[in-house]
């Protein structure tokens with residue numbers, strides 16, 4: 001037997017029935033934060049598993065804020081996994097605002113709203129890094145679950161190299177495109193133009209246009 005990836009005291013799992021269905025919930029601690037993987041459907045997992053690695057966004061995920069698309073992506077990823085009949089959602093905590101924390105994230109919102117800065121400039125003008133997220137815990141839990149390669153639901157090409165550096169092969173990237181709206185268009189454009197996210201749906205969005 002190879003050494004276990006997590007120490008016994010750092011991992012626990014149970015069944016978790018949600019309104020979408022029956023998942024296996026695997027809670028684990030790594031790097032000073034506690035995270036959760038939700039596993040759905042057929043096991044054992046191995047190759048080409050449909051996976052979302054989602055960074056916590058309290059305002060979007062819990063309270064349904066529409067200035068970013070995090071909450072919508074979380075729901076859409078879970079829906080896709082259930083539709084597929086199999087997959088894993090890894091929910092990484094301690095990653096608010098691409099890793100700067102909740103207080104700092106809200107501080108960037110002030111600069112965005114009052115000075116028209118985008119998500120990148122509002123962070124750097126506060127002396128904060130633009131993205132310090134670490135995907136190591138996601139790679140570790142995927143390995144713990146027996147996942148060797150993934151079809152990764154993401155618009156962020158950087159996430160691929162980060163998982164692959166940690167031994168999880170990304171066999172393909174599955175776009176997770178949320179509709180643009182007047183509320184999120186500035187944020188989405190900054191993600192596309194300054195952070196290199198692949199967001200082709202923005203090409204169809206004209207200023208002042210409302211999408212459902």
Ligand SMILES: [Zn+2]
Nearest residue numbers: 057060068070
């Ligand atoms: Zn968000």
